[in-house]
Amino acid sequence: MSMEIILVQTIVNGLMVGMIYVLMAIGFTMVFGIMRIVNFAHGEFYMAGAFLFAILYGSNNLPFFISVLLAVGATALLGLLMERIVFRKFRGNELNGMIASVGVALILQNSALLLWGSSARTVPPVISGVLSVGGIVFPWSRLVVIIGAIVAVVSLNLLIGHTRIGRAMRAVAQDAEIAQVQGIRVDVIFPVAFVLGVSLAAFAGVLMAPVLSVSPFIGLAPTLKAFVIVVIGGLGSVPGAVAGGLLIGLIESFAGTFVSASLSEILQFLVVIAVVLLRPQGLLGRKEREA
Amino acid sequence: MISVATKPMPYVGIAAAVGVAALLPWFAPNQFYVHLATIGCINLMLVLGLAIIARAGQLSMGHGGFALVGGYVSALLSMKGWPPLLTLFIAGLVAAVIAAGLGWIILRLRGVYFVLVAFAFSQIAVLLALDMSSVTGGANGLVGVPPISIFGYVLRAKPQFYPFALVCALTTLLLTWLLYRSPLGTMMAATAENQRLTESSGIDTHRVQVIAFTIGSGIAGFAGALSTHYLRFISPDSYTFWESVSYLTMLVVGGRDGVLGPVVGVLVLTPLPELLRSTEGLQHIIYGAVLVLCLMFVPNGLASLVQTWRSRQRVARTSAALVAEEVP
Numbered sequence: 085m086s087m088e089i090i091l092v093q094t095i096v097n098g099l100m101v102g103m104i105y106v107l108m109a110i111g112f113t114m115v116f117g118i119m120r121i122v123n124f125a126h127g128e129f130y131m132a133g134a135f136l137f138a139i140l141y142g143s144n145n146l147p148f149f150i151s152v153l154l155a156v157g158a159t160a161l162l163g164l165l166m167e168r169i170v171f172r173k174f175r176g177n178e179l180n181g182m183i184a185s186v187g188v189a190l191i192l193q194n195s196a197l198l199l200w201g202s203s204a205r206t207v208p209p210v211i212s213g214v215l216s217v218g219g220i221v222f223p224w225s226r227l228v229v230i231i232g233a234i235v236a237v238v239s240l241n242l243l244i245g246h247t248r249i250g251r252a253m254r255a256v257a258q259d260a261e262i263a264q265v266q267g268i269r270v271d272v273i274f275p276v277a278f279v280l281g282v283s284l285a286a287f288a289g290v291l292m293a294p295v296l297s298v299s300p301f302i303g304l305a306p307t308l309k310a311f312v313i314v315v316i317g318g319l320g321s322v323p324g325a326v327a328g329g330l331l332i333g334l335i336e337s338f339a340g341t342f343v344s345a346s347l348s349e350i351l352q353f354l355v356v357i358a359v360v361l362l363r364p365q366g367l368l369g370r371k372e373r374e375a
Numbered sequence: 376m377i378s379v380a381t382k383p384m385p386y387v388g389i390a391a392a393v394g395v396a397a398l399l400p401w402f403a404p405n406q407f408y409v410h411l412a413t414i415g416c417i418n419l420m421l422v423l424g425l426a427i428i429a430r431a432g433q434l435s436m437g438h439g440g441f442a443l444v445g446g447y448v449s450a451l452l453s454m455k456g457w458p459p460l461l462t463l464f465i466a467g468l469v470a471a472v473i474a475a476g477l478g479w480i481i482l483r484l485r486g487v488y489f490v491l492v493a494f495a496f497s498q499i500a501v502l503l504a505l506d507m508s509s510v511t512g513g514a515n516g517l518v519g520v521p522p523i524s525i526f527g528y529v530l531r532a533k534p535q536f537y538p539f540a541l542v543c544a545l546t547t548l549l550l551t552w553l554l555y556r557s558p559l560g561t562m563m564a565a566t567a568e569n570q571r572l573t574e575s576s577g578i579d580t581h582r583v584q585v586i587a588f589t590i591g592s593g594i595a596g597f598a599g600a601l602s603t604h605y606l607r608f609i610s611p612d613s614y615t616f617w618e619s620v621s622y623l624t625m626l627v628v629g630g631r632d633g634v635l636g637p638v639v640g641v642l643v644l645t646p647l648p649e650l651l652r653s654t655e656g657l658q659h660i661i662y663g664a665v666l667v668l669c670l671m672f673v674p675n676g677l678a679s680l681v682q683t684w685r686s687r688q689r690v691a692r693t694s695a696a697l698v699a700e701e702v703p
């Protein structure tokens with residue numbers, strides 16, 4: 085293989101992983117920006133989405149789009165339930181909310197273990213074949229992940245930027261009290277934002293299920309990545325999450341191809357420390373006013 | 376006669392508790408209880424370390440990472456022939472130095488960022504342990520870590536190790552109590568209460584938090600090393616994210632204020648996984664549920680219930696005394 089081909093494939097891999105991280109990080113950062121909760125259980129919704137998709141599409145052979153809709157929808161319902169029972173009580177209480185989310189992560193992960201067992205499952209590829217452009221081949225299975233993630237990010241951006249509920253969400257993120265004074269029903273916005281974030285995580289899980297294998301333990305790694313990304317990009321910043329996610333994805337892919345996977349983890353940690361030292365508000369974050 | 380005479384009650388209670396703990400090996404039905412008590416002592420030290428960090432208003436999700444570092448440092452040095460009694464302290468020192476460096480950088484940030492970076496640190500520690508297999512033995516870990524020996528007396532079996540672990544835990548408890556009563560302890564509590572106000576009264580809150588993080592993580596390093604010499608084994612799986620979570624759970628369930636909280640948390644939660652062992656698989660779910668329910672209904676921890684009850688009694692007694700005075 086020539087250097088060029090390796091380079092291009094490394095970039096494609098990096099973009100694929102990066103877009104998954106972007107989906108994870110956007111949901112995570114939205115929940116933080118609006119509810120002020122650091123959600124350690126975020127990755128468990130990714131796991132739930134991937135598992136449900138594996139069961140619906142892989143084991144029961146349902147059509148692809150119906151499987152995606154059902155998997156994301158069911159995970160969204162689970163998210164709504166968790167918001168109702170647990171997260172609602174800890175809104176704005178950063179420390180206790182974070183600890184409670186760890187408890188939720190424990191419950192969700194081990195429920196999956198109890199229900200579906202610990203062995204990893206593989207999901208048949210959604211699409212096979214390759215796209216070849218000028219002698220360089222791109223496997224469709226990876227391009228589908230990238231395209232799916234881009235569609236999700238763009239539609240979320242339209243939702244946040246150009247609809248009534250999106251404007252309300254931005255207002256609540258800036259100042260929940262003032263938003264309420266302006267007649268925004270904050271109690272509706274919180275669950276909407278949480279469910280949206282959870283759905284993005286579930287969708288990321290669905291996209292990754294055919295590429296990686298699925299087990300109850302896959303949630304923690306993307307959660308960690310989401311943390312790293314939002315610290316780099318700025319907590320609460322959606323463009324920051326996109327930039328940070330792609331950056332981390334590319335670092336991982338390049339370091340993994342040319343050096344070693346664990347070096348890439350250490351490199352990411354150093355990037356975090358550097359960002360914290362030089363630009364504490366994150367690459368694209370705004371300085372927070374302290375209350 | 377409003378003043379309530381200082382009761383000897385707490386001291387009697389403390390002495391009784393220490394006595395029971397010290398005599399445990401003699402009346403425990405079997406060795407397993409001694410083992411559980413030893414693990415409890417180690418947990419108590421870890422939770423106290425976490426409590427000191429929390430006292431200054433921060434939460435460390437990477438506590439296990441420092442225990443892991445301590446465990447490996449002590450195991451490697453003692454396997455090279457250094458006396459374990461010395462390497463325990465070196466382990467604590469190394470963990471403290473790392474915490475000081477890391478804390479100096481990341482404690483300038485708001486709480487949430489600190490938590491995220493400390494969490495990332497513990498993951499890096501696990502990865503390094505896995506990756507540097509020529510030194511750390513990789514995923515297999517280090518087997519045959521030498522036991523601790525004090526003046527030639529080797530602490531190999533459980534009943535011999537337990538008194539040493541108890542002394543370590545009680546010393547940590549005493550030192551933590553003294554720290555809370557010292558001016559530094561007051562500064563820590565003030566920083567947690569209102570960082571800006573504390574800063575404006577001339578206290579360098581960044582320094583206070585770095586010191587608290589350094590002390591707390593140093594204790595974690597020591598405790599990690601202690602556990603390594605007890606189990607004679609360490610691997611990257613010894614202190615994962617879920618261990619960090621379980622210490623945090625003990626702290627939250629017990630209570631974050633004072634030294635009683637960690638004691639209660641450890642006493643309640645160390646035996647819990649054993650009691651739940653028969654439920655197979657459900658145990659982690661119950662653990663998670665206990666954590667969430669405690670945060671919802673007893674946000675200040677079980678120890679706060681004791682305090683509420685005590686102050687209520689005091690009020691009752693004082694008003695009774697007042698009534699008695701008014702009646703001629």
